[in-house]
Amino acid sequence: MYTPAMSLKILDTCVNCDVCEPVCPNKAISLGEEYYVIDPSLCTECVGHHDEPQCVVVCPVECIIVDPAHAESHGELELKYQHLMAKEPKA
Numbered sequence: 052m053y054t055p056a057m058s059l060k061i062l063d064t065c066v067n068c069d070v071c072e073p074v075c076p077n078k079a080i081s082l083g084e085e086y087y088v089i090d091p092s093l094c095t096e097c098v099g100h101h102d103e104p105q106c107v108v109v110c111p112v113e114c115i116i117v118d119p120a121h122a123e124s125h126g127e128l129e130l131k132y133q134h135l136m137a138k139e140p141k142a
């Protein structure tokens with residue numbers, strides 16, 4: 052089973068194929084200066100939404116890895132998810 056522990060980052064081997072951006076439930080992925088980037092303040096490793104990081108599932112070149120610079124426990128990712136949800140405008 053996949054155990055989330057950190058937010059993720061995109062390596063420079065990204066081919067800018069655009070498929071990861073729309074699958075991110077937290078809108079954490081955007082096009083950076085040269086390739087796609089993940090905002091660590093928004094990435095919960097999909098905790099709260101999916102069992103697996105959806106960007107990793109769809110990336111055709113496997114260029115998305117856990118980011119050791121942003122180590123977070125599952126509990127911290129859960130808390131981040133709850134904070135993000137609290138900020139969502141109510142429908």
Ligand code: SF4
Nearest residue numbers: 075094096097104106
């Ligand atoms: S792991 Fe999930 S929340 Fe994080 S960037 Fe990928 S799709 Fe978005």
Ligand code: SF4
Nearest residue numbers: 065066068069071110
């Ligand atoms: S799916 Fe992978 S290769 Fe495609 S834009 Fe996202 S990070 Fe880059």
